[in-house]
Amino acid sequence: MAKTAIAYKEKMKEISVLSLICSCLYPESRKNILGDFEDMDIKPINKRASGQAFEVILKPPSPTSDAAHCITSPPKRDISLEDIQKKLEAAEDRRRSQEAQILRILAEKREHEREVLLKAMEENSNFSRMAEEKLQVKMEQIEENRQAYLAAMMERLQERERHAQEVRRNKELREELMP
Numbered sequence: 001m002a003k004t005a006i007a008y009k010e011k012m013k014e015i016s017v018l019s020l021i022c023s024c025l026y027p028e029s030r031k032n033i034l035g036d037f038e039d040m041d042i043k044p045i046n047k048r049a050s051g052q053a054f055e056v057i058l059k060p061p062s063p064t065s066d067a068a069h070c071i072t073s074p075p076k077r078d079i080s081l082e083d084i085q086k087k088l089e090a091a092e093d094r095r096r097s098q099e100a101q102i103l104r105i106l107a108e109k110r111e112h113e114r115e116v117l118l119k120a121m122e123e124n125s126n127f128s129r130m131a132e133e134k135l136q137v138k139m140e141q142i143e144e145n146r147q148a149y150l151a152a153m154m155e156r157l158q159e160r161e162r163h164a165q166e167v168r169r170n171k172e173l174r175e176e177l178m179p
Helices: 002-014 017-025 027-032 063-069 081-177
Strands: 040-048 051-058
Touching: none
Parallel strands: none
Antiparallel strands: 040 051
């Protein structure tokens, strides 16, 4: 009892003022400072340089607590051949359904890939057709421009030719008039 009182006094020096006030206001908490556990005793040891030390002593299990902590496993029941057969069949059914689900998912993926491929081919053919139409229109426009250019060149050439003939006629008339 004397050791407990000394340890308690030393512990009281270490705790904060707030804890001291709380312990004064609530004296019933003082008895739980060192701990009161059913299956162990805690005894303080003289203070050391590193701090307070305690000795923990485990109590031997009582006959009432032993029955409470002992849990028995449920008895094993005998498994019959029919039970094993049923479990195997259930496992086989699960495997088949899982395989069917995987095959269905793969078929959906293939169908989606086919749809995407068809759409890409359709877009490609539409693009090719539109590009060909644009090229055809451009080529027609180039041909029209070329024909117009050639017609304009021919018109200018004919104009020059007429002008040249007129100049030649005027020259001949001048030469005839000037002997």
